[in-house]
Amino acid sequence: RVLILVKLLQFFVAKGSSSSGRMTNMAALSVRRRRQQQRPSSRKPHYCARASLQDNDDDDDDSDENEIEHKADVYAQQPLIAAYDYLQKDAVEWIKKAQEPAHISVLAEDHERIIDARPPHVQLLACEEEYCQLLQKKEHRLAIHSLVTRVSLLRLVYGRLHIRVARALVTVGRAYFELLNYHKQALDHGRRVQDMYTKLKASRKEHHLRNHELMELSTSALLLIGQALVETGNPIEGEQALTRSLHLLTKLKQHKGHKTDEEEVPNEQVLTKCPGKIDDTRVVQNSHIRSIVEEEIRLRTYLCKAFLAQDKSQEALKEAAHLKALANSNRTRIDSGLAITSYCTLAWVSSDPADKISFMETACNMATEGGKDLNIVVQCQRQLAEAHAAAGNLEVADEFLRNALRILGDDFSQFSDAILSTQESRARILVRLQRHGEAVNMLEDLKRQVEEYYGILSKRTANVNHFLGSIFLSLGDATKAIQCFEQRLHTLIHTRGSSHRLTQETKALLESLRV
Numbered sequence: 011r012v013l014i015l016v017k018l019l020q021f022f023v024a025k026g027s028s029s030s031g032r033m034t035n036m037a038a039l040s041v042r043r044r045r046q047q048q049r050p051s052s053r054k055p056h057y058c059a060r061a062s063l064q065d066n067d068d069d070d071d072d073s074d075e076n077e078i079e080h081k082a083d084v085y086a087q088q089p090l091i092a093a094y095d096y097l098q099k100d101a102v103e104w105i106k107k108a109q110e111p112a113h114i115s116v117l118a119e120d121h122e123r124i125i126d127a128r129p130p131h132v133q134l135l136a137c138e139e140e141y142c143q144l145l146q147k148k149e150h151r152l153a154i155h156s157l158v159t160r161v162s163l164l165r166l167v168y169g170r171l172h173i174r175v176a177r178a179l180v181t182v183g184r185a186y187f188e189l190l191n192y193h194k195q196a197l198d199h200g201r202r203v204q205d206m207y208t209k210l211k212a213s214r215k216e217h218h219l220r221n222h223e224l225m226e227l228s229t230s231a232l233l234l235i236g237q238a239l240v241e242t243g244n245p246i247e248g249e250q251a252l253t254r255s256l257h258l259l260t261k262l263k264q265h266k267g268h269k270t271d272e273e274e275v276p277n278e279q280v281l282t283k284c285p286g287k288i289d290d291t292r293v294v295q296n297s298h299i300r301s302i303v304e305e306e307i308r309l310r311t312y313l314c315k316a317f318l319a320q321d322k323s324q325e326a327l328k329e330a331a332h333l334k335a336l337a338n339s340n341r342t343r344i345d346s347g348l349a350i351t352s353y354c355t356l357a358w359v360s361s362d363p364a365d366k367i368s369f370m371e372t373a374c375n376m377a378t379e380g381g382k383d384l385n386i387v388v389q390c391q392r393q394l395a396e397a398h399a400a401a402g403n404l405e406v407a408d409e410f411l412r413n414a415l416r417i418l419g420d421d422f423s424q425f426s427d428a429i430l431s432t433q434e435s436r437a438r439i440l441v442r443l444q445r446h447g448e449a450v451n452m453l454e455d456l457k458r459q460v461e462e463y464y465g466i467l468s469k470r471t472a473n474v475n476h477f478l479g480s481i482f483l484s485l486g487d488a489t490k491a492i493q494c495f496e497q498r499l500h501t502l503i504h505t506r507g508s509s510h511r512l513t514q515e516t517k518a519l520l521e522s523l524r525v
Contacts, residue, residue, distance in 0.1 A: 150189040197238035203231040245319035363401035370394035411436040472501040
């Protein structure tokens, strides 16, 4: 009996302790729920991209905002969305319906900002449309800002480690490289994509990725890295990255069964330029002949530049032969800017003056007919003039340079670098034509304009003084040459410092002239 009583007591004690634990957990849960109910209902969604639009006090609009916020929370809880095609159609419907501010905005917690409450995939479509509009207006900095916002939205929709995010980073890096000439930012984005490629390759089965998809990603990342390295003065590492990228691209062509020009049917979605939906696949997913050919032209163009920077003339000529065949057979089908770059590179590599002129004439015609930016048109005409000068056609070269200066006018606000480069090229031609007085007058007038626009202590003023002093030196007028070099030295000390290489070289030149 005693044992039975002891067992019963142990049972009731154990049951009481477990029930008290459950009561404690339920009490804590009820406290948390009461606290959540006491919090304000209008909270800032963590995925909102930017402030927009205005507030409204109508009851119907408030209900719409609550419904949209609820949908936004639902989408925020789905970091990986597979049905992207459905989302694109849904986003278009959202854009059509969202005509009123209340349909796409909610008030933030601080009641000072209006934030975009549309689901992330809807914001993605709006962001892509905004990018294309800014690109048409040539507002490149704002356009790249839209691309950066798009990367953030893709991370929210698909997760931080996703191949779509990596492709979007390649797009941003190429925009930095081609629109703003920001080579260091492009290099940084290329390396980030290569790091993502390593992680995605390690978890390929988890992300349901195929080998050729990863190969495509690495091809474009290495190409971007190689381009940036060549432009930042590191041709050896740039050549290594470009060679690896070309090796992967060759494998991709074999995998996809690269067809001939007659067999291939153009894909309008790939061929369509902005305005339109941003297509990262045109940059990365080389599923069409155009994207494959464009990537190969980029690769061989910068391989030529890397070889020339290392004085590997034979390797450069070999790559130039492949580049020439690609450019000639696909001139009308690839991007005109890329075609112009390839022909300028061919002219740079070629040692035959007639070939140089032929390549640059093709580039000039494409720039003029394609309605390219005036900077590109003038750059092509200047290089064509230099090709004619190398062939001994000095009068023809002077005519091209004068035509380029007429196009630019005196608009230093937009074309300052182009004006300076063209004026200096023309001064060299005039010196070779023994028209020294005309060259001096032109450069003195240019110096006055640059000093009025940029000031005396400007790097551009220092460059004009250096070139003008060199002409005076060639004419035997040491006094005026020393005066120009002294002004250059004064500017370099203030802009670059007394220990800079150019400052030291100018000091040494002045000392030799004063002896």
